[in-house]
Amino acid sequence: MVERTPILNFFTHLILFAGFVFCVAPFAIVAIAASHNLKDVNDVPMSLLPGSDFWVNIKTAWTTADLGPKLLNSFIMAFGVAAGKVIISALTAFSIVYFRYPGRMLMFWLIFITLMLPLEVRIVPTYAVVANVLEPYQAIMDLTGLSWLIEKVSGVQVSLSLGLLNSYSGLILPLVATATGTFLYRQFFLTVPDELTEAARMDGAGALRFFVDILLPLSRNNMAALGTIMFLWAWNQYLWPLLITTDQSHAMAVTELKQLIPNVGGAPEWHIAMAGTLIVMLPPLIVVVLMQRWFVRGLIATEK
Amino acid sequence: MEKRVTFSKWTIGILFAVPQLFLIFTFFYWPAGQAVYWSLTLQQPWGGGNIWVGLDNFRSILSNASYWDSIAASMIFAGISTGLAMVIALVLAALTDRQLAGSWLYRVVLIWPYGIAAPALALAFRFILAPEAGFMAVVNRAWPGFWDPGLDGADAMASIIIAFSWKYVGYNFIFFLAAFQAIPRSLIEAAAMDGSGVIRRFWDIQFPLITPTIFFLLVINITESFQDSFGIVDIMTAGGPANATNLMVYKIYSDGFKGLDYSGAAAQSIILMLLIIALTIVQFRFIERRVHYR
Numbered sequence: 001m002v003e004r005t006p007i008l009n010f011f012t013h014l015i016l017f018a019g020f021v022f023c024v025a026p027f028a029i030v031a032i033a034a035s036h037n038l039k040d041v042n043d044v045p046m047s048l049l050p051g052s053d054f055w056v057n058i059k060t061a062w063t064t065a066d067l068g069p070k071l072l073n074s075f076i077m078a079f080g081v082a083a084g085k086v087i088i089s090a091l092t093a094f095s096i097v098y099f100r101y102p103g104r105m106l107m108f109w110l111i112f113i114t115l116m117l118p119l120e121v122r123i124v125p126t127y128a129v130v131a132n133v134l135e136p137y138q139a140i141m142d143l144t145g146l147s148w149l150i151e152k153v154s155g156v157q158v159s160l161s162l163g164l165l166n167s168y169s170g171l172i173l174p175l176v177a178t179a180t181g182t183f184l185y186r187q188f189f190l191t192v193p194d195e196l197t198e199a200a201r202m203d204g205a206g207a208l209r210f211f212v213d214i215l216l217p218l219s220r221n222n223m224a225a226l227g228t229i230m231f232l233w234a235w236n237q238y239l240w241p242l243l244i245t246t247d248q249s250h251a252m253a254v255t256e257l258k259q260l261i262p263n264v265g266g267a268p269e270w271h272i273a274m275a276g277t278l279i280v281m282l283p284p285l286i287v288v289v290l291m292q293r294w295f296v297r298g299l300i301a302t303e304k
Numbered sequence: 305m306e307k308r309v310t311f312s313k314w315t316i317g318i319l320f321a322v323p324q325l326f327l328i329f330t331f332f333y334w335p336a337g338q339a340v341y342w343s344l345t346l347q348q349p350w351g352g353g354n355i356w357v358g359l360d361n362f363r364s365i366l367s368n369a370s371y372w373d374s375i376a377a378s379m380i381f382a383g384i385s386t387g388l389a390m391v392i393a394l395v396l397a398a399l400t401d402r403q404l405a406g407s408w409l410y411r412v413v414l415i416w417p418y419g420i421a422a423p424a425l426a427l428a429f430r431f432i433l434a435p436e437a438g439f440m441a442v443v444n445r446a447w448p449g450f451w452d453p454g455l456d457g458a459d460a461m462a463s464i465i466i467a468f469s470w471k472y473v474g475y476n477f478i479f480f481l482a483a484f485q486a487i488p489r490s491l492i493e494a495a496a497m498d499g500s501g502v503i504r505r506f507w508d509i510q511f512p513l514i515t516p517t518i519f520f521l522l523v524i525n526i527t528e529s530f531q532d533s534f535g536i537v538d539i540m541t542a543g544g545p546a547n548a549t550n551l552m553v554y555k556i557y558s559d560g561f562k563g564l565d566y567s568g569a570a571a572q573s574i575i576l577m578l579l580i581i582a583l584t585i586v587q588f589r590f591i592e593r594r595v596h597y598r
Binding site for chain 2: 008013015016020044050089101114120129136147176178206236239254257268270274299
C-alpha cells in the first residue's frame with residue numbers, strides 16, 4: 001500500500017474476516033448438520049462440533065432422493081447445454097463477424113433480443129412448444145396453405161407432432177436458445193487481426209478451413225470460460241426441469257432436493273436434508289474451485 | 305467495429321447461423337409470440353380452443369388485489385436484496401483491493417456462492433433460518449415468537465432476501481474487484497502523494513471509475529431478482545405465508561401450471577417482460593448520465 005494506516009488496516013481485516021465468516025458459515029453449517037443424528041441436529045443450539053453420522057446421512061440422502069441417477073441426469077443436461085452453447089454460439093458469431101450479407105444486422109438484433117427475456121418469463125408457451133416441438137412449423141404450414149395443398153395433392157393430412165417432454169433434448173434445447181455465448185465469441189473474433197484472415201485466404205484456405213484451423217484454436221480460452229459458465233448455469237436450473245420432467249427417470253438432482261424438506265408434522269430430519277444439499281452443491285462448487293481463473297476471466301468478458 | 309477482411313461467399317456464411325436461428329425461432333420467438341397471443345385470448349386448458357378477448361386478461365389481472373400484492377412483494381424483494389448484495393460486495397471488494405496480507409483468501413472464497421444452485425442454498429438457509437431448530441431457535445427461546453417465517457410474512461420475506469443476497473454478494477464481488485483492480489495504481493499513488501487520505505481517494509478516484517460496473521450490476525441484480533428468485537421461493541416459502549412471498553415469477557408458475565390459467569399466466573408474463581425491459585431502459589436513461597465511462 002501507499003502509506004501506513006494501521007488503524008484502517010485493522011478495520012479492513014476485521015470487516016474482511018466478517019465477510020469471510022458470512023461467506024463460509026452456511027457451507028460449514030450445512031456440512032456440520034449433515035454429520036449429526038436426528039436428535040443432535042434439532043438441539044437448541046445445535047452443536048458446532050461435527051457429529052459422527054456423516055456417511056450414514058449421506059447414504060440415506062443418496063437413497064431417499066435417488067441421487068445417483070439424478071446426478072447423472074444433471075451431468076448430461078449441464079454438459080449438453082454447455083456443449084450446445086459453445087458450438088452453436090461459435091458458428092453464429094463466425095457468420096456475423098466474417099461475412100457480409102443482406103439482413104445481417106437484422107439477424108444480429110434478432111439474436112441480441114434473446115438476451116432480454118429469460119426462459120422464466122416465457123415459461124408457459126415454451127412448455128407448449130416442447131410438448132410438440134413441431135407446432136410452430138405446423139402452424140406456418142396451415143397459415144400459408146401448404147398443409148391444405150399437400151392434403152389436396154396427396155390426400156395425406158399433415159399433422160406434425162414431436163413431443164420432447166421428459167427427454168434430454170427437451171431439457172437442453174430451450175436452454176441453448178439464447179445468445180449469451182454468441183456475444184462473447186463476437187467480441188473475441190473482432191480482436192483477431194485481419195492480417196491473419198488475409199494470410200489464410202492467400203494460402204487458399206476457405207471459410208470453413210479458416211474457422212476450424214485458425215479461429216477455433218485461438219478461442220480455446222473463451223470456449224473453456226463459456227463452457228464452465230454454461231455448465232454451472234445449466235446445473236443450477238430449477239424451474240425448467242421441474243416443469244418438463246414429470247417422469248422420475250429424467251428428474252434433476254436440484255429438483256429432487258424438494259423431497260428432502262422435512263414435512264410438517266413429520267420427524268425434522270434436517271441432517272438428511274443437509275446431507276442431500278451438500279451432495280447437490282458439491283459438483284458445481286468443485287467446478288468453480290477448479291476453473292476459478294478461467295471462470296472469473298470469462299465472467300468478466302461475457303458480463304453475464 | 306467491423307472486419308475489414310471478410311469471406312466473399314456469403315451464402316455459406318448464412319449457413320453457419322442456421323442452427324442458432326432455428327433454435328431461437330422455435331424456442332424463443334415462437335413462444336414469445338405465443339405468450340402475446342395467449343394474453344389476448346381466453347385459452348382453454350388442454351387444447352380446448354381459444355376465444356379472442358382483447359385486453360380482458362390484463363384488465364382482470366390488474367383489477368386483482370393479489371396481483372398488486374405480488375408486484376409489491378417483488379419490488380420489496382428486488383429493492384432490499386439488490387441493495388444489500390451491492391453494498392456488502394462493494395465494501396468487501398474495496399477492502400480486498402487494498403491487498404493486505406491474506407486478501408487472496410477472500411478473493412478465492414467469495415466466489416463460491418456463485419456456484420451454488422438457488423434451490424440448494426434455499427434449503428440450506430431454510431434450515432439455518434428454521435424457527436424451531438438451530439440458531440433462530442435460540443433467539444426464539446429468549447423472545448418467544450420472535451421469528452417464524454412459516455407464519456409471519458415479514459420473516460418469510462426476510463428469509464428469501466437473506467438467501468438471495470448471500471448468493472449475489474459473491475457474484476457482485478467478482479465484478480467489483482475486477483473493476484477496482486483495473487484502476488491504475490499510479491493514479492492512486494499520485495493522489496496519495498498529494499496528501500489525500502484513503503476515504504477521499506475512494507470517493508474522488510475509485511468510486512467514479514467503477515460507476516460503469518455499479519450500473520451494470522444494478523441492472524443484472526434487479527433483473528435476476530425477478531427470475532432467479534424462483535427456486536428460492538419454491539423451496540423456502542412456496543409463496544406463503546398468505547402470499548407474502550408470492551413474487552411475480554412464482555405467481556406466473558402457480559397460476560399457469562397449478563391453476564391451469566394459461567391466459568392469465570401469459571398476460572402476467574407479458575407484464576413481467578415489459579417491466580424488465582422498462583427497468584433496463586429507465587436505468588439506462590437516468591443512471592447512465594451519471595456514469596463515467598473511460
